[in-house]
Amino acid sequence: MRCLVVGGSGLLGSALVRACLASGHEVAATYRTRPGQTADVAWLPLDVRRRDDVDALVAAFRPDVVINAAFRQADWPTTAMGPANVALAVAARGGRLVHVSSDAVFSGAAVHYDETCVPDPITPYGAAKAAAETAVAAIDPAAVIVRTSLIIGDGGSAHETRVRSLATGAAQGVLFTDDVRCPVHVADLAAALLDLAASGHHGVHHVAGPDAMSRYELGRLIALRDGLDPDRLPAGRRAGSGVPGPLDVRLECGMTRGRLRTRVRGAREFLV
Template sequence: MDILIIGGSGYLGRELVRQARAAGHRVAATYHRRPVAAAGVTWHPLDLRDRRAVAALSAEVVVNAAYRKAEWATTADGALHVAAAAAATGARLVHVSSDAVFSGAARSYPETSDPDPVTPYGAAKAAAETAVRGLTPSAVIARTSLIVGDGGSVHETRVHALATGASGGALFTDDVRCPVHVADLAAALLELAASPYAGVHHVAGPDAVSRHELGTLIARRDGLDPARLPAALRAGSPDPGPLDVRLDCTATRSRLRTRLRGAREFLRS
């Protein structure tokens, strides 16, 4: 496949680039600040807010893994620009969305669930989904959860900082998600890109864990003392956001060869 990875310099983007190259695909990728050293990859600087710049890039398959939490213009408008470009060229689009589109009011969320965001970031991701659906009905919208790997993710970096006293804060015990390993997620996204499927897919791990439990699992794997991880409740805190958001991935798993491991498995010490 001829693949363009939007946000290729990010944590998920780098893994998508790596796996796509390993599979023998022709790969181009975009970056916002700096490219990544990756042999055989064509890098393009890109500001997703610039519709003309987005439209100037094309490929057989486009995977949009870019976002900026604090910026509607990148997360929402940028996704619209990518979808419009894909529609104009007939490209296969896989758009990476988030469980942030949900409020946590339901016990779990299957792929048929409508977004009900409670944060600006969740609203931007929900708006992006609407744009993608409207402009490219054949696209895959892949909602995922907390992305963790073998080091280097935002969540792992924060756990290390908390456990070593390098930063303050706490991990919430009432904030539950379904973390996914970055390698599993990237493999699933590339598999969906090569598939005939369209519409919303949920791509997350089967284990529902709190952010504090996730931190404990990371600390134990990395030889840190979990007892040093401060705990707190998100409910009533000044840090707003949904609490218990569990993605039901049953339908998506039935379509995938890729096995989505749970956090308790891939973080086993």
């Protein structure tokens, strides 16, 4: 199978590239500023904001599957318009599209959100992700849209880097005790995305870990794994802090779980 990973040099994109190679697929991956480090991959420069460039790349590579993991939190055109450009190119050429979305599309007012829930974002990033979902679904109804939660790796994610900096005194700040998500390991998420790419399913799916926890509790687990003192992590509350964003967002994944071959682990398992 010919797989194109859009945004292949990021944390999730890199895991997707490795998972595709491990499954014996032919892989190309795009990057915006610098290529990834994985060998045996065709690394292709791409700015997803440029519709003609996206169309030309998809036309040249002719992938069977495109997985879009590209985003920039403060860049509406990349996060909202880029997925529309990808969907237009895939719809014109044929093939399977899997688009990665986020739990940021929800406000947290309902706390628990299943795959049928309609986005109600309260941040610009959440609004961009919700707009992308709408565009992808309208352009390519056969596409899979996968909402996920806080992505954790084996030390390489932004949250893990922040935890280490706070625990060692290299940075100031707090980890919120009232900001709750369902962390997912990047390798599990990548495997689940490939499961859905190979399936006949379409529409919205949720892939997140089964353990709901605060960023502070997650930070303590990361510190323990890394041999750091979790008691050195400063705690605080997001409510009243002035930091925008939802508080408690828990993705319910029951429908999706029944369609996956991959077992998605909780943070209390993969961080032990």
